[in-house]
Amino acid sequence: MKTTGEIIREKREKKGLLLRHVSAQLDIDTAILSKIERGERKATRDQITKLANILELDKESLLIQYLSEKILYEIQDEDFGIQALKVAEKQIKYKMMRKL
Amino acid sequence: MKTTGEIIREKREKKGLLLRHVSAQLDIDTAILSKIERGERKATRDQITKLANILELDKESLLIQYLSEKILYEIQDEDFGIQALKVAEKQIKYKMMRKL
DNA sequence: TTTACATTTGACAATAATTGTCAAGTTAAT
DNA sequence: ATTAACTTGACAATTATTGTCAAATGTAAA
Numbered sequence: 001m002k003t004t005g006e007i008i009r010e011k012r013e014k015k016g017l018l019l020r021h022v023s024a025q026l027d028i029d030t031a032i033l034s035k036i037e038r039g040e041r042k043a044t045r046d047q048i049t050k051l052a053n054i055l056e057l058d059k060e061s062l063l064i065q066y067l068s069e070k071i072l073y074e075i076q077d078e079d080f081g082i083q084a085l086k087v088a089e090k091q092i093k094y095k096m097m098r099k100l
Numbered sequence: 101m102k103t104t105g106e107i108i109r110e111k112r113e114k115k116g117l118l119l120r121h122v123s124a125q126l127d128i129d130t131a132i133l134s135k136i137e138r139g140e141r142k143a144t145r146d147q148i149t150k151l152a153n154i155l156e157l158d159k160e161s162l163l164i165q166y167l168s169e170k171i172l173y174e175i176q177d178e179d180f181g182i183q184a185l186k187v188a189e190k191q192i193k194y195k196m197m198r199k200l
Numbered sequence: 201t202t203t204a205c206a207t208t209t210g211a212c213a214a215t216a217a218t219t220g221t222c223a224a225g226t227t228a229a230t
Numbered sequence: 231a232t233t234a235a236c237t238t239g240a241c242a243a244t245t246a247t248t249g250t251c252a253a254a255t256g257t258a259a260a
Contacts, residue, residue: 019235028219034237063178064183067178067181074167075167085192094101128248129249
């Protein structure tokens, strides 16, 4: 399974775009985009949607991958991370039920 | 299902402790503990383990509830939150496999 | 009803985390 | 050796989180 950074880098290269081309459109330094692609930094939510547009990536699946990594980041080195994920799922579903 | 704040407040009251008793042990103002109990603020990870000790709450389940709320916070008002949770689960399990 | 105490509220200060720039350092292809 | 793309790391700017404080509100006993 590919990371957000890998997805972005692969598509950017496939399109023959340079870091400076894409980072200019994002209005950030190439350094940050480089780090995002290598997983050294997280992108912002806004940058993700912009990148999906610029690189013509499926917005939904890129976003899901991005959010998943944010979640994983929250529970990294937590012993009960998986249990917390399961509880979170139950709770989000319960919330949704109530809204209908 | 009870929130972290509800769990804390109920147990504190059951033990007959005042906000100032507990907040003193946490070395914070009563205002913050009040807000934590009412869900207006998030506790820190450290405060959660301290609270479990002070109030004699099961550390593991309090932590799981707390982490779950942190996760939910990350994906609140995201359309694909549930999908992200599922992907996160897959990824964490995959990671664990690789470690064995 | 007023006194005394517990809790809540909101403005804002302190601290910490995130996001960014910049310049110098690699790498790789001429 | 030059050049262009990318990487690295120090640190600056910005934003988010965590906290204090004082005033307001609730609560119950004297």
